[in-house]
Amino acid sequence: MKRLCLLGAVVVAICSCNPNNNGENTTTTQTETTAAVKDSSVKNPAPPPAPLPVEERLPATPAVKGGTHPISLQWISWDKKGTAKLEPLKDGWFSISGSQTDAEKSYLNIDGRIRRISEKELEFEGSIETRVKYNNGGEPCIKKGTQRFFAKGSRTYFRLQNMENCAGGNLVDYVDIYPGSSSL
Numbered sequence: 520m521k522r523l524c525l526l527g528a529v530v531v532a533i534c535s536c537n538p539n540n541n542g543e544n545t546t547t548t549q550t551e552t553t554a555a556v557k558d559s560s561v562k563n564p565a566p567p568p569a570p571l572p573v574e575e576r577l578p579a580t581p582a583v584k585g586g587t588h589p590i591s592l593q594w595i596s597w598d599k600k601g602t603a604k605l606e607p608l609k610d611g612w613f614s615i616s617g618s619q620t621d622a623e624k625s626y627l628n629i630d631g632r633i634r635r636i637s638e639k640e641l642e643f644e645g646s647i648e649t650r651v652k653y654n655n656g657g658e659p660c661i662k663k664g665t666q667r668f669f670a671k672g673s674r675t676y677f678r679l680q681n682m683e684n685c686a687g688g689n690l691v692d693y694v695d696i697y698p699g700s701s702s703l
Contacts, residue, residue: 583607588617588699592627592692594651595619603629605701611635613703615645625651627694633668635703641668641677641696649684649692660685660692668696 585607589600601619608614611634619627631645643666650659668677679694 582702584700584702585613586700586702588701588703589697590617590619590627590629591695591697592619592625592649592651593695594649594654594692595621595625595627600697601627603696603699605633605699605703607702608632613701615643623652625649629694633696633703639670641703642666643668643679647679647694649694654684654690654692655686658685 585605588603588605590603591597591600595601596619599619599621601617603615603617605613605615612632613634614631615633616630618629626649628648629643629645631643631647633641633643633645636642644664647662647666648659650657654660662679662681667680669680670677676695676697679692682691682693684690684692
């Protein structure tokens with residue numbers, strides 16, 4: 520009997536020293552032991568990667584590239600457009616140089632620099648010269664300085680907003696720049 524009491528005291532002492540036992544009586548069944556073994560075989564997923572620094576999360580700036588764009592003056596032709604060459608400069612600007620001509624020696628010349636201000640607006644600095652034999656007495660009409668081109672509504676091309684021909688009155692010139700191969 521003494522041995523049985525002593526054995527019981529030893530078992531109680533061992534159970535009370537168990538670090539997983541916080542003073543609670545716990546019993547582990549065969550099912551719980553099997554579940555614990557199965558759970559230990561499941562691999563824990565890798566922790567998520569640390570967030571990237573802000574400069575690495577910014578979207579990549581599209582490559583700036585030169586190219587060509589069709590241009591037109593309605594007095595010459597909308598069907599046989601001229602071509603303007605654009606080359607990247609600094610701060611979003613492109614050099615632009617181009618012309619449209621016809622057999623009657625009418626012409627549109629554009630030379631300067633141009634940049635996109637918004638999805639629908641371009642800013643141009645330079646010279647736009649037009650000549651049509653039956654407008655402005657057949658003399659060239661030259662527009663120098665800062666000009667705006669705008670794509671109204673659903674139009675994909677940009678039209679010069681300073682449309683008045685040098686002859687004055689209600690005579691207007693539609694100078695248009697169409698989408699091309701540059702990144703303008």
